[in-house]
Amino acid sequence: MNFDPVNAKMEGRQPVGMDTATADLFPDEFEDSPLGKIPKGWGVGKLDDLIHILSGGTPKTSVPEYWNGDILWFSVKDTPSKSDVFVIDTEKRITRLGVEKSATQILPKGTTIITARGTVGKLALLGVKMAMNQSCFGIRGKNGYSDFFIYYHLCSVISELQRQTHGSVFDTINRNTFTTIQAVLPSLEIAQAFDYNLKAVMDKILVNLFESRTLATIRDTLLPKLLSGEIRVKEAEKLAETVT
Structure with missing residues (x-):
């Protein structure tokens, strides 16, 4: 720190x-x-003194009614780059029924996800609400400790978490792992000031991700039409301007 x-x-x-x-x-x-x-005046405690730990799950893949809905469903494949920080989309989606019939749950925007099995210690900050599978934990702050502080605090202890992994086949961290990690605990006022001072930068990162996704969608929509001659360059430019 x-x-x-x-x-x-x-x-x-x-x-x-x-x-x-x-x-x-x-x-x-x-x-x-x-x-x-x-x-x-700062304290030392266990990492789980700062956080609530939430679990995920996977709907049965044999039931089509659970899949291809409108609820984002996070797995390790969806982990963003360190510079992107946020995850705003996922490879797979599930239905409301899939949530109800499995152990997963919908996590709010601002939750930190940490991958906990196989590829351990990858982090993602939710830019939108979504569900996740059972190979991850969702992390929320306790007692007023807020989103950005928790995300970056986990970044600072991730190497220690990875050293605590165990498992005969896959590296794994479980809920007890978080009780073994000692952490420096600043005052709540400092944690809140951290979030306040970082908010503008983090909001800009998130806006840029949404804009990049929009531009990629426009590209993927217009390029085939340009190549086929269905529309001309000038028409494509006008269409792009109406979206951006």
Whole structure:
């Protein structure tokens, strides 16, 4: 975890890129803890002190009525790149009946998904609500700890989570794994300030993803028509302008 604001204040400097109100939330000294030096007044606890853990499931693939609906259904194949952060679409979709007849559940936007079996430790932040399979956990913050803070806090401990994997066939993490990871716990005010200061950047990333998807749809729709001569370039440009 980055303690640069504390180091800056110890040296009598204003933390870089931080307004005075946010900087005032940080102490100007460290104290000893089981994890080494941490900002004074912060705590050390287990990772599951910060989070609620949610499970997923898979509807029976032999029942057609459970599949190809309008509910997004996340699996490890849908994990976004680190730079994209968010997942806004999935390879497979399920129906409302598929949700009702399986162990999956619909997770709200802002939930962090972590892959927990086979390919362990891939992270995705939900840009829209969706369900997920049983090889993942959905992570929500407890006690007011919010979406972006939880996502990036998990990023900071992901290597330790991966080291705790076990299993005779597949690497696996389970609910108990989260109780074995010690975490530095900042004040709720600092976590909320983190989300507040990051929100504009994260919103922009999400908007860009939706725009990229729209442009890809336009390309895939218009290109065959251009190649076949069904429409001309000028017509395609006008159609693209009406969407963008």
